[in-house]
Amino acid sequence: MSDASIQASMIHEDEASFSDYFALLKPRVMSLVVFTALVGLLAAPVSVHPVIGFCAVLFIAIGGGASGALNMWWDADIDAVMKRTKTRPIPAGKVEAGEAMSLGLALSGMSVIMLALATNVFAGAFLAFTIFFYVVVYTMWLKRLTPQNIVIGGAAGAFPPVIGWIAATGSLSIEPWLMFALTFMWTPPHFWALALFMRKDYDDAGVPMLTVTHGRRSTRVHILVYTILLAVLAVGTSFSGVGGPVYLAVAVVLNALFLQGAWKIWRRDEDDSEGDNFKVERSFFKLSLLYLFLHFGAILIEALLKPFGLEGW
């Protein structure tokens, strides 16, 4: 065989491309991590050099992506069953599970060390804890054990603004925890709405989602209760150091819409939902994506207005 030729036996049609390895890092989740970490960093009451700020957000994002790769390694068996996840690189046969694990571990170590060097050790340690929490506590331990899995997983997804704040200040206060609570309380209604209209996926995978263990009526009640608590928290955040009039206006409008959606979901039964192919649940899920983005966007606007003397209250 010459150098330029290739034998048919050597051709592996499903061999991974660079984008398949990138897909292991869950880019869509990473975009949420980037945005919320950036808001946490910019909302902090100290100025950060742009290069250091860029590095901080980048390494938080890589840490988040690394935990995504480790999640895909551990959950490859579930991903292969669920329609929503069966095209991911491991179940699609493009990347070996061991490769995903190696990539995840390497990027975890690199991101934690680099974040500690770029900002401070506290931020690096908090990123390490977040990765540990998402991979070990959520993915390996509790995801397959309890129907509250989404609530616990939501905690891991809520840490990035806290890490961003620590990267800027080196310390903690009430404001980053309010940003944490916003994402934490938002996650369950967001995912339970998804579970209502993707129901068969979770049944097939044997993941104890609330819809499977407690029934769909109970899930609707849970969505309403969490949405009410979320609305109180989200509007209350207006009067904290990261809030202000812009944030209050955004929070009032969005929470009114979100409460209306949760109320409609609560009032419906399965026949109603089947009748219109889960129209209300789907629109609530879409609104939830906008909900989080706009809340953090409003916190960002409040932070950007401060240098111009337009303090919150």
Add this chain to the structure above:
Amino acid sequence: MSFKPPHELHRRRFGRNMGVGVSLAAFVVLVLALTIVKVTSDDFKFPNTSAAEQN
């Protein structure tokens, strides 16, 4: 002299290698930029090695 068109597999591997190469180059540039920012900041101090040299 003519070359065979590259196999699709070669193109995919080339793309993968380029991706890794560009990522590593970007990382090197980032570390360099970070180092410059750190050592030129007002609160940067060189470590005091004189005590260690006396011992």
